[in-house]
Structures are given as C-alpha cells and as structure tokens.
Amino acid sequence: MKLYCYLFCIFLFASQKTLVAQYHFSGYVDTQHWSGDIYLSLIEDYRKLSGVYPEQIIQKTTSDSLGYFSFSGDNLPSENRMYRIHMENCSEDEKDAIHFNGFCPDSKEILFIANNHDSLTLPFSFDKEMFCKIVSNNQKSDAFIKVDSIIHEMRFAFASYRSETNRKLNVKKWFSTLQQYVQNQDEPLTELYIYAFLSDKANNLYAYYLEDLNTNPYYDQLLQRLQTKYPNNIYTNRYKAELASDKFLINSGENTPKNYxxxxxxxxxxxxxxxxxxxxxxxxxxxxxxxxxxxxxxxxxxxxxxxxxxxxxxxxxxxxxxxxxxxxxxxxxxxxxxxxxxxxxxxxxxxxxx
The missing domain is CATH 3.40.50.2300 (Response regulator)
Known part of the structure; x- marks a missing residue:
C-alpha cells in the first residue's frame, strides 16, 4: 500500500511540474572561459538568426558553480519556432557600443527548433566544447546543426579550388543537396534556415540564388509548405514578401536591355x-x-x-x-x-x- 502511495505522489508531483513548466531547456557552459548571463531568444525574423538582438530575448539566467543552467516555463508558442541560446563575455559598459548592429565578437550561441512542450539539453561535446550538441524529445531541434555540417562541407569544396569555373560547377550541386536535405526533414523552418543563407545579399552565392530562383520551382513549393504548416505566421509572410521582391528584381533585370x-x-x-x-x-x-x-x-x-x-x-x-x-x-x-x-x-x- 505504501508503495502505491509513493508512486502516486511521484506521479502527482511530476504532473504538477509538467503543468507549471511545460518546456525545459538546460545545458552546461565552460565556466573557465565564459561567465555572466545566459540568454534565451525567440527568433521571429529569420534575417537575424545569428547575433545579439535585445528585442528577441525572452529569458535570462546564470549558471551555477558547475556551469549548469536551465530555462523553463509555459509561455512559448505551441508550434515549432526558431530559438537561440547565447552568452557573451562583454561587460555591461561595453554591450551597447559593441552590440549596436547585433554582432558580438566574443559570444557563443546555438540555434535550435523547439516548442512549448519540449525538453532539451545542451551537454558538452566529446571534446568538452559547449553549445555543439543537442539532446531533445523534438526530432527537429538539432536540424540546424546538421545543416551547418553540410554548409561546412560546401565551403571546404569551394575553398579547395577558388576559380570561377569550379564555383559554377559546384554551386548547382550544393544548392540541390541542401534543398533536398532540408525538404526531407519535413520542417519548413529548416528550409527557411537554408533560404536565409543562400539568399543573403552579402553572400557570394546571392547571384546564383537569383539564377536558381528564376528556374527552380522549389521556392514556390516552399511557400506552399509554409502556408500549409504556418499560415499567417510572421515567417511565412516575410518569406512571401521577399520571394515576390526577388522575382520582380529578376523580371525587371530581364526586361532591361544590356545596351540600356x-x-x-x-x-x-x-x-x-x-x-x-x-x-x-x-x-x-x-x-x-x-x-x-x-x-x-x-x-x-x-x-x-x-x-x-x-x-x-x-x-x-x-x-x-x-x-x-x-x-x-x-x-x-x-x-x-x-x-x-x-x-x-x-x-x-x-x-x-x-
């Protein structure tokens, strides 16, 4: 009888905890090299995936003596969203001057996908690096890390031979590889992550993105997937507007004669x-x-x-x-x-x- 009471108490306690804190993000930081606050950000603008943006921050915490930290609560969207956990070694006096454009030279971050019901941990990697590994009940959470590994391979391939001919030969292959991979993940947010990278105007691949957009139906199909899974969402609305703008740019360029x-x-x-x-x-x-x-x-x-x-x-x-x-x-x-x-x-x- 005592055993049943004990089990019931455990169940009741767990149930109450689940009701109070439906999401739980935790991990470890290297206290020897990193100190200060740790931030959890909700990313609604996929053009601000990497960086330090105060308007995105939704929670702040600190680590204990062992480097452990955690975020928990019941205030996140129930659907998948893009999140960032980051920390920096900047002093309070330096932050405003250094972070004015979102860039911080002395920061560490990790991007992931999650929702209000997820449990997620960020353990040290095998070489004791922090923010390199994600363990989660949400299979989509570590998708960005996997995509980054493909992007790293692509950059290595381009760096091996820097000629324009090599770039032209490889760009179509890598565009197709990245798009096919993220499409197979069945998560349009992962596809937006790739889109933000390929369509970045500061990226050397931007010209190839415009060429691809002109012939590849993938981008219109992505819009349909976003509208189906995330209707009237800020991600979807922004992507739709950017797609229309880039298509207009392409069409106006085609209609302008070279000897204008x-x-x-x-x-x-x-x-x-x-x-x-x-x-x-x-x-x-x-x-x-x-x-x-x-x-x-x-x-x-x-x-x-x-x-x-x-x-x-x-x-x-x-x-x-x-x-x-x-x-x-x-x-x-x-x-x-x-x-x-x-x-x-x-x-x-x-x-x-x-």
Whole structure:
C-alpha cells in the first residue's frame, strides 16, 4: 500500500511540474572561459538568426558553480519556432557600443527548433566544447546543426579550388543537396534556415540564388509548405514578401536591355524632337491667329503693335508717333481687346517666330 502511495505522489508531483513548466531547456557552459548571463531568444525574423538582438530575448539566467543552467516555463508558442541560446563575455559598459548592429565578437550561441512542450539539453561535446550538441524529445531541434555540417562541407569544396569555373560547377550541386536535405526533414523552418543563407545579399552565392530562383520551382513549393504548416505566421509572410521582391528584381533585370544607355539616349532624342515639333506647331498656330486678328487693327494700332514688339515704352511710342501718352494708352487698350490679350507679354507671345 505504501508503495502505491509513493508512486502516486511521484506521479502527482511530476504532473504538477509538467503543468507549471511545460518546456525545459538546460545545458552546461565552460565556466573557465565564459561567465555572466545566459540568454534565451525567440527568433521571429529569420534575417537575424545569428547575433545579439535585445528585442528577441525572452529569458535570462546564470549558471551555477558547475556551469549548469536551465530555462523553463509555459509561455512559448505551441508550434515549432526558431530559438537561440547565447552568452557573451562583454561587460555591461561595453554591450551597447559593441552590440549596436547585433554582432558580438566574443559570444557563443546555438540555434535550435523547439516548442512549448519540449525538453532539451545542451551537454558538452566529446571534446568538452559547449553549445555543439543537442539532446531533445523534438526530432527537429538539432536540424540546424546538421545543416551547418553540410554548409561546412560546401565551403571546404569551394575553398579547395577558388576559380570561377569550379564555383559554377559546384554551386548547382550544393544548392540541390541542401534543398533536398532540408525538404526531407519535413520542417519548413529548416528550409527557411537554408533560404536565409543562400539568399543573403552579402553572400557570394546571392547571384546564383537569383539564377536558381528564376528556374527552380522549389521556392514556390516552399511557400506552399509554409502556408500549409504556418499560415499567417510572421515567417511565412516575410518569406512571401521577399520571394515576390526577388522575382520582380529578376523580371525587371530581364526586361532591361544590356545596351540600356543607348535606349535611354534614343528616348531623350525622340522626346526632344517631339517637344520641338510641338512648340513649332503651337507657334504657327499662334502666328495664324495673330495674323487674322491683325486684320482688324487700324493703321495707328498696327504702328503701336510694331513698337510694342520692339520693346518700346509708352513714352517712346508717343514721341515717335507725335501724340500724347494718353492717346497711346487708348490705342493699346483697343489693341488688347482686338487681340484678346491683357499684357504686352501676351501680345509678344502671339507673334513669336512670326
């Protein structure tokens, strides 16, 4: 009877602990070389996978004298998400200055996939390295570590022969290898991890990614997998937007002729000719109107018109015609009415290029 009570108590205690803390991430750090706080981050922006970003941090802890630390709780999403555990040796005074762009030269981190129900441990590796191994009940948790090993092999292959020919021969093979591997994992977040690496504009492979995107249906299929498994998720929405942007970039590049400067010069030339023709036509039309209106002018008004076109002032016109200034003003007012204008500038505009 006592045995049953003992087992029941153990079960009750375990059940209560499970209800209180559904996830449990723990591990060990090398206390000889690393000290300070240890951070757990939830990564919602897959363009910020590696680095130190305060807005991503959701928990902070410290290790004990043996280097053991743990995170636990019941506040994580129930679906798989990308997480990072990291620590750095930067002092509090240095952090703001050093981490302003997310980069920390003296930090150690590990990326993994997890959810609110996972138990995960980070033991030392066989060579006593920390953050190199993941043991978890979630089979997807260590997917990033496996992908990193393939990327390491790819980099070694490219470094062996640095020629452009070697790069072109190998890039298609490695793109296919990486995409096929992550697709077989049946976890679109792992595929996003590869996508973030291949499509990084700072990466030497970016040009090859654009070529691959133009011919490979894989990227559209990945979008479908994300929309199926993570509908309306920030990962999915960002990937959809980036995919559309990159496709637009490719299409606009294809539609732009290589001798674009010749086309630009041709367009400018045609535009200039068209403007000149339009201005000439407008001038001819104005001249015709002015000629027709001039038929209604008296001899004195015609003389005043000629003086105005010569930029003579009222005083100069009156002196030349031996009449008073008031008489000239009367002629000008009559002239304006017959030509349907209101100023000397409008009179002159009627007779440009006449």
């Amino acid at each position: 400067w010749l086309w630009a010069l041709f367009i400018v030339l045609i535009s200039s000719i068209a403007i000149n023709i339009l201005q000439f036509s407008q001038a001819r039309a104005r001249n015709k109107i002015a000629k027709d209106l001039s038929k209604n002018l008296t001899q004195q008004e015609q003389k005043v018109l000629n003086f105005i076109l010569e930029d003579k002032t009222n005083k100069e016109i009156a002196s030349s015609m031996f009449v008073s200034i008031s008489t000239i003003k009367t002629h000008i007012n009559n002239l304006y009415k017959k030509l349907n204008v209101r100023s000397r500038e409008e009179v002159k505009s009627l007779y440009i290029n006449k």
